[in-house]
Amino acid sequence: MSQFRPTDNLIGQSNSFVDVLEHVSQVAPLNKPILIIGERGTGKELIAQRCHFLSQRWDQKYITLNCASLNDNLLESELFGHEAGAFTGASKRHEGRFERADNGSLFLDELANTSMLVQEKLLRVIEYGEFERVGGSRPVKVDTRLIAATNEDLPSLARQGKFRHDLLDRLAFDVITLPPLRERREDIMVLAEHFAIAMARELQYELFSGFTEKAKRLLLDYHWPGNVRELKNVVERSVYRVGNGHIPVSEIVLDPFDSPFRPKPSTPAETRAVDTQQHTAQDSPGMAAEPSSTTAAAPDVTEPLDLKQASQNFEIKLLQDALKHCQFNQKKTAKHLGLTYHQLRGYLKKYQLLEGTNGDND
Template identity: 85%
Template structure:
């Protein structure tokens, strides 16, 4: 399929992505609510904008609100407005987002975070096009198209009683589900190049010299849990760290915290732990006798030794043996050792063991 690209980063050529764009083009002109579902960083906000600008309301207001950014009382007031005197500090009437978006579109992100009260009022607006301001008694009529988004499984939340079934039914006139970046392999390098060129321009480089084959393989192998948003941050960071547009990007900085000197989490304070029954005198007198203890192998420390050096030597032996067993595949080795990919990379860098390893094959 032909590649689609535009300034708002809706870029891709994979079948799954192009199908989403076609779906948006089909539903956008209808005067119906739209529900957009996708993992964090997949571009739900961009798809919502596209739904608005491809509709007949494109020249009207497009208002947005993240429902997770406000508590229940503030969210209700921000959505539906309030009358003067509705609560302490409400000195004058306030128009909510639905009123301000009258004639246009209202995009509500993180919809799953709304309370049952807010959900009930949302249902009334969708069904009847009216609501009452907080502290008010007169209905307010609006013609606002609702576009909602979430990264939650709303049908499951509805089954658990955490989301209204009737609101879900009304919102789900049509549902646009965005594919995660790991399912858009053809788009990863296209997006990476787009972000890299934009970052090179921001840094006022004369040019962008591309990615090495090693860098490309790492980009394609990584799972991208943060999706396009994470990819953008990673590429911008990697281009900036090169420091020269004439040098191709060879090191992909996936984790800026990745360092052998990263401070370790402090262990829990033993004083705050609840003592076990065996620790009390009463329990000690009634507890059955323990089985014979297994004797631990004794370590000869009669001669002076360097504990740090011995520990490092042991870690190196374990890493080398695990790499060998996993055919020098970093991803498999990390799983084998109970480490994250980034933690393993930190150890390998620390002990200069990256040479000859392969992080690109499963």
């Protein structure tokens, strides 16, 4: 049984977020299934918790399961249980999540990942309040309220034949759609302050000295593809890296992988070349593999060539042309070259090209 924790409070004051909370308060008391839709990191599980604890089942069991964490067979068994001997290793009867959540609520995350067989059994539970365990023949009656969530567009999946239309109809008694963080701009600093103070306490700092104006601008202007979960990680990382609660946070570490020394992914051509060379070596033991025909042909060089210097000259020319094209704005140049802002800064420092560029103005 999951317990509601005070630290799980939903925080926000934007109109779109307040509308969601009002929607939850309206639908939670009804004994109907609820479907929650939102991008990753928007707080779908917290909304599901709120739906349970605002319902008449608040003092009963609240069971959760991520449908993407199990394969089809295990998911069916975990949801509906199985009888002894139903399959190899099933030595005794197992109660599934629906039985354990009887008279309470069951939250199923990543619902779009379920198979058609599981969807059929889910439909039967919603319609008739009964199901059969795997390997069983007698119906099991339950009174379990289903709360489901997904980050997929279920109507589109239904049109593609990947999700049952009849199950979607039953689940969609009412749909709560969560706004992404980029649509809740006025909530960003409220959440950031909350996460920063909690992290400062965890680090046993005497206080949290806030964010500089530069850090606030970066937090507010970032598009947050990972939403609230990503914001929490970014803020906690940035507070921890300061190392002192008396110093305001000025550097926001958006990407912990960001480094000029980060390994670059191989191109498809390079991967094919390596595979071809490996196969050649295996087919002809003791013989050196010949260069693959898929690799780019070397230029016809008639004069001695310093490869390292030639590569540097090429990078410098590419950077200079891109800077000129983007009017020497570093942010636009980084985007133009498919780099992060900090990766571009690393290259510019390496080749002493920072003078005359603008890294702050859009």
